[in-house]
Every structure is written in structure tokens, then in C-alpha cells.
Amino acid sequence: MACCNVETIFGLGNIGRKLQVFPSHNYKASVISCVAVGPSQIPQVPWKLVFHEKERSLLSNEKYGIYGGKFVPETLISPLTKLDYEFNSALRDPLFQMELEVTLRDYVGRETPLYFAQRLTDYYKSINRGTGPDIYLKREDLNHGGAHKINNAIAQAMLAKRMGCKSVMAATGAGQHGVATAAACAKLSLECTIFMGSLDMERQPSNVLLMKHLGAKVKSVNGNFKDAVSEGIRNWVNDLETSYFLAGAAVGPHPCPTMVREFQSIIGKETRKQAMEKWGGKPDVLVACVGSGSNALGLFHEFIQDQDVRLIGVEAGGSGLDSGKHSATMARGEVGVYHGAMSYLLQDEEGQIIGPHSIGVGLEYPGVSPELSYLKDIGRAEFSSVTDEQALEAYKRLCRLEGIFPALESSHALAFLEKLCPTLKDGEKVVVNLSGRGDKDAAAVFNHTPKHE
């Protein structure tokens, strides 16, 4: 069955769900917006549905330029192909899309606001002779779970259910993806196993506890995130029939990077609409922190074709790029294959992976998204980095000026404003992706703060 258009699906009547008539609903061109009827009742879609198919040339490719691909053992080729097919089929299924939209609205709490940070804007203007950009924060910190991770986790969990899987496995670094996955599985009554590196478990005990409260099994793996991923995949291979491996980062073999990006792209879609509502235009600059790149791609993807919108990714500079203790893959990495995809990668001369470091635990990944690697090479996106110290400063600054705790990961994006703002014209519109909230990081900041402060 090839991917078919909406009318054909309805012509076949092949939906297999109980539909009920709902009196009023409205549909917009490319987004089906509806009001839920309540208990699992999906509104009946009229036969004439306007469903605008966006240009998806990158979707059917396995690669972005030379990056991406499926560098995996033979056993995984078939399940990945199946996943790709199921994913595309779900994207074109209006029922799935509607259910997802209702879930994003009622469970996750979307849409997230595009918040004008008045005091932050004034601060940068005041240190720059009264001129400077208008700074907006895309509030992914207000999502259920406190980060953007849930956008992807809930959508993939729904996909897993649609595919008839009974259990979900995932690997998590800082724990945010693990918590989001555990929450999604609880809601959809899927069994959930999270693999986490023992070193990470020590640094993020509260996240481990949260996952357990949500009913997930947490398996400790010697080492850190990369080891957890390997173990997770090993377990998945043993149970391909009924289990689903839920990738949280925009890395890995095709179709994972594409899926994660697609489900995160709601961020950018909303931003476009909100920018139009607020100032009747587009953003001039988009800034996001980059670990693997999921939140950055989520914001950027919508605007890739808009050449007048600058895309800036900010990586973790750790203790400084020359210290060797950082996670700035774009700055210091070289092209290689890692976790099934070709991409930039922090490796030494012998091709061994260099362990990354950052105060923003979620940014600690030696690789990066293949799509971002491609955007870097063609000059469409720019990448920079900030140190742990600069991120901590930015964290405190946002607390003091706006009463918002940013995640230490997101603080990297905020820290970049120090370098960025003096170079921008008065009134340029900057949107920073506030990818997560930082209450979880208060302890870390506390430990880094000299006691007299």
C-alpha cells in the first residue's frame, strides 16, 4: 500500500474505529484543528477535507547530503524500514494527526507561548547604548514534564501503540527523555523500560525516582548515555515483534532523526503563527542549544527555506574548547559514523569517541544530528559554543530578570545572547528556544555557587 491521499483513505473506509458525529469543528489548511469530544471520540471527518501536503523531499531520503543513513547490522535493516513505513503512514493518517493534536493540547499543554522577555530585552539594550533586538522566548519549559522531549515521546508512543507494540524501550542521558517516555507509556498503558548510564544515574537521582513513580523499569548500564543506547538497542533486537525503541535524540539510523525532528517541528510551526500574530512578520534570528539537536531542529525546521531567517545553534563549551572537556561537536568534531548515522563526531586521531562534558547534562553527546551537520556544511545554520560558566551566568540572569528558571541546557542558548545582541540592529526579532525548565538544576547551580553569594 503506497502512501495515499486523504480521500482515498476515506473511500476505502479502512479506519476501523468507532466514529461519532460532532456538531462543530473547524479545519485550517495544513493543520487539522478540532475540539475533542471527550472520551476517545474522534470527530467524524467530512469527506471533503483540505489537507495540504507539504513538500517533504528530505523525508524519503535516508540522507542529508552525505550525512545520515543506516549504518546498522543486517538484523536492524528490516525493522527500521518497517518503522519508516509506519511513521509515514501515521503522518498521512488524519485520525492519528487529530488524536495527536488533541493529546498535545490537553495532555502536553500546547501551544506553548511565545513570550516577550521585556526585562531581558531592556537589559541588553541598556548595555548597548539603548539599542538592541526584541527577545522572545519559546516556552517549551511549560510543557508537561518541563521540556520539549514530551512532544516526541508522546507521538512515538502513540505510533508504537498504533503498530500494536506492547512495550517500549528507551535510552536516556540526563533523564529528561526517560521521564517523558515513562509518562507517555503510563498514559498509553505501554510497558516501559529505560536504560540509563550508571554515571548519569548518580548525577540525576531525582529523574530516576520520577521514572519509577511513573511505573517504568529503570535499568542501570555501566557507563553513560552512549552505553545506555547500545544496551537499549541490544535489548530491542531480542524482541522486535512487540517492543518499540523510542529514540529521544535526532540522531541514529534513518528514520530516527527524521521522526524526532518531525515530531518536534510543532515548535517551529507554532512560532511562525505566533510571530505573525504578534508582529506581523517572521523572526529574524532563531537561537537554540544543541546537544543532539532535537530542540534546535524543532525550532529551525519550519524556517529552513526562509533564507532571511538566521539559524544559530549553541553547543556546550564545557571548560573551554581547548580544555578537551566540552561537547562542542560542530566546533571540534570530524565526520564519522556513530550510532548508525554519518555525522560530525568528537573523536580522537584513532577514531575513538571522546567522552563529552558539560554542566548541561542533556548536551553531553559526542555526536550531533546528521541534518544539522548538513545545514552547517551548506552554511544554512551557524554554530557557536559557550562555557559552563557562561551558561551558569545566563541561568542566574534569567531568574533575576524574568522569574523563569531555564534548564542549564537552554541556558547555553541564553548565554549566547551576550555575544549576539551587540551585533544586531534595533528591534530585530530574536526567538530563543527555552527548551526546558531549570528547577531540576537548582541543586547543581547551588553547588557551583561560592558560599558568600
Added chain:
Amino acid sequence: MSSVQRPDSFGRFGKFGGKYVPETLMHALEELENAFNSLAADEDFQELDGILRDYVGRESPLYFAERLTEHYKRPDGGPLIYLKREDLNHTGAHKINNAVAQALLAKRLGKNRIIAETGAGQHGVATATVCARFGLECVIYMGAQDMERQALNVFRMRLLGAEVRAVHSGAATLKDATSEAIRDWVTNVETTHYILGSVAGPHPYPMMVREFHAVIGKETRKQALEKWGGKPDVLVACVGGGSNAMGLFHEFVDDKDVRLIGVEAAGFGLDSGKHAATLTKGEVGVLHGAMSYLLQDEDGQIVEPHSISAGLDYPGVGPEHSFLKDLGRAEYHSITDEEALEAFKRLSRLEGIIPALETSHALAYLEKLCPSLPNGTKVVLNCSVCTVNRLECASMN
């Protein structure tokens, strides 16, 4: 019901409420009331709408809890359970609704210094948050005991730029912090606005705080109409001081066909003497400027309340709740620590939403409520606080 003014011009709900304060505060309270009344008509309130939307993240969803509903299904059916997701607000609780509006009010009054009291820190953090946002000086009074137990919350308030002052008098907990805050206000009333965290205290606070939280109920009415073309049948909320409950209930008080249920903390049990079930076990008296039910001994001394959830640990309750109870308009029940913990685990496992222990009390009451509800009854529960990032989780293993 609609012919009765709630409150009347003296700030009374029946015999409850009022203004039992020192003379020095009377003028400030009057000034506050006037500012509040004029605010409603003003453009400043448009500003409030924008802030609630872009800063706080409203409107909060009315979420159909499918698996929780399934859990309570009997062979002949069961109620449909919806959660009003106040946990998704900025700062993770409903408290911010009131804090933000009062900060705007303070600016209007030309007062640049804000004081507040806090128990576990939720209201303190909410207040410090809005002070940072609006550039106001902020002093938070906190019992020394509470400060030790909540060191991280203290650090958070300081990061937000607030000064946290330890209160050592009495039992060094919430009620003592409240008394100290009131004392500060009496001294500095010219320059200072006191952001009270709940629908307690002297008039106009119970009314104001209720009005600022009433957006919860207003949204619920609209969302209920959209979702099932009707009203909720039953509203359930936890009650400490009573602000989240009033916020949900107020819109529907005049709708006689909507049941209002408040759930208090029974701690170790109502007969243990260690609880915070003011409306069940309290007697009428005056506390913090208002007449209301409160937990007191035969000498009229305040009894130290107990609950596993810090936010419900208050010996008094809002005067309007006392009024609604006596009138029979609202019912009040209580839930023990044990039952609340059970409910905490239940929601986490069934819906992937980790509620705070306060909200868990309301959730626990569903165990007793649902068996008696006919098929298709619409229940809306105020999910007032979340725990996703609160480290107190660590203590609940």
C-alpha cells in the same frame, strides 16, 4: 444565592470573614479594595490577560483522564473524570495566577516593595517569581523550621532576587511567618504591598484572591461546553487555605446542579489529633484577620496542624469556605496521609502525571466518591500542583 453578596460591603460571608486587624492597617485595606475595584474596568487588566497567556501559559487544558476513568468503571458504567491542569502553569501550580495579578495591583498603587509569607515555599517562589518579572523588591517570611526542611526552595527564592527572612518565634512555621509578615506590613504599609497566598486574611484579600483565581472556573465552564456541551456535575479540589478550590468553585456557586467538594488533610487520622481538617474538626474563631473555622484547643490556642503535604498544613481556612459549608452549598471531607500517597501513585501510573501531595488528597477522594456516581457523571478535579521537578519526590520512596 445570587441575591446574597459574597462578600458584603464589610467583607463578610454570612458571619465569616471581616477585617479583624489593628487600626494601622484599616486604611491600607481600604486603599487596596478601591484599587482592586477600579482595576477591573481598566486597561491594566488587558495587560493581565496577556501576562496570563504568555507568561503563565494559560489557558490550562481540561484533560480527559481516560485511564483514571477506566479505573473507576463499574459493570454499569461510571463517571467521566477530567483534570483541570493547573499543574502546567509557569512555576507548576495555581499560585501564580494570584501572585501575578497582585504584583500588577501593587505597581498600580505605586508600591515597589512586596512581602509575603510561605510555608513549604510554593507561594514564596511564586511571589519571588513575579517580583523578578516586574522588577519589585521582595521579602519572604519563612519559619526557621521550614527553611531547614526546604533549603533548595530558599535558594530558589534567593536566585530570583528575593530576601528570605527566618522567623524564629512560636513553632517557627507558616502561621508564625504569617504573623511576622503582618507585623512588617503594619510598619511599612506606605511602601509595601502584602501578597497573601490564599483566600484567608482580612477583607479584601479573600475576595481578591478568589477573583484572581476565578479564571480557573471560568475556563472550565467554557471548556466543558466545548467538550460535552454542558456543565460539570461535580467539582473536586483540595483545601488548605482554599485558594485553588475557590478558584474552581466560584464560577459555579450559583449553579445549584453542580456539586462542590473540598478535600482537606486528615494527616494521621481525624482522631489522632495530627491533621489539618479545619472544616471537619475546627471551631469558629478569628485568625490572621478573619473569622473562620480554625483548629484551636479549649484555651483558644492554635493547634499545630499536620499533613504530609506542606501546602495543606494550615490551621485555618478561607472564610468563604466556612460560609459555603454552613450553608450546605459545598461539602468538605478529609483524606489521610496514607490515602493521599496511594492516590499519588495511582495517577502517576495511570496517566503519567505526577501530582503533588496536595492534589493527591483530592484524587484520593475519588475512591470514595466514584462508586456512588451514576454512569456518565462529569467530574472535574483541580490538578492544582505538579511534582515533576520538585525534589520532595525523593522523600517518597
